[in-house]
Amino acid sequence: MFDDLPPDLDRLHTLRVWHTMWLQRIDAKIAALARRQTEEERGHRNRPAPPEWIIELGIGERRPPLQIHTGDCHMAGKRHRPVDRDEARRLLATGHKACGHCRPDSLLGITDLSSNPAPTAATARRSNTHIAWLIIHIRGRYTPAADVEAGTGQPQKLFTTTRSTWSSTCT
Incomplete structure (x- = not known):
């Protein structure tokens, strides 16, 4: 052993x-x-449970209200105080700004006062087309005369599926 x-x-x-x-x-x-x-x-x-709504306060003696947030919004600053649902609706109705991140105006049902309306599908498509057009035209990768490939009568491919071509188009 x-x-x-x-x-x-x-x-x-x-x-x-x-x-x-x-x-x-x-x-x-x-x-x-x-x-x-x-x-x-x-x-x-x-x-304790977080408040349902908070208002971000400004700097100074009077500390004016700046923005309304949901109680769990991480974009709210350090200076804030809890408010109830009625006060949050009243402040939004009187023109105080709603947080663009947590969108308390939408949650409170006050969509007509929103400073950042949600984009529609048509707006997003139009925006994406416009961005692609800008990338091609500003970079000089595309000219109106090059719309049709020489002799084939077919439109030119603007984007290819390879990653290197796309990244070289965007740089």
Whole structure:
């Protein structure tokens, strides 16, 4: 049998004391981590719910309201206060700006006051076509005379499916 322990009694007692101290340290660390974990769980359970609506406040003595956000919007600044649904609707109706990220005006049913209307499908198609046209014409990759390939009578391909051609067109 493999025995790597010392043969004398003094050194065995020393090892026993040493390992007892280590077990106490390990037990203390386990207890501390268990306490911390239960405190975190208690904190998560007892955390108040975020407000439904908040208003971002300006700088200065009066701190005027700047923008209305939903309660969980991460775009809201550090200076804000909670407001109820009626006050948020009133502030939007009086001309205060709605956050363009969380869109509280849409959630509150005040779509006609939106400063950033959602694009329609037709607008998006028109926008994409316009962007492609600008890329080709400004970069000089396309000329009206090159619409039809020489002798074939077929329109030229504006975009190819290869990644290198697309990236060279856009650069």
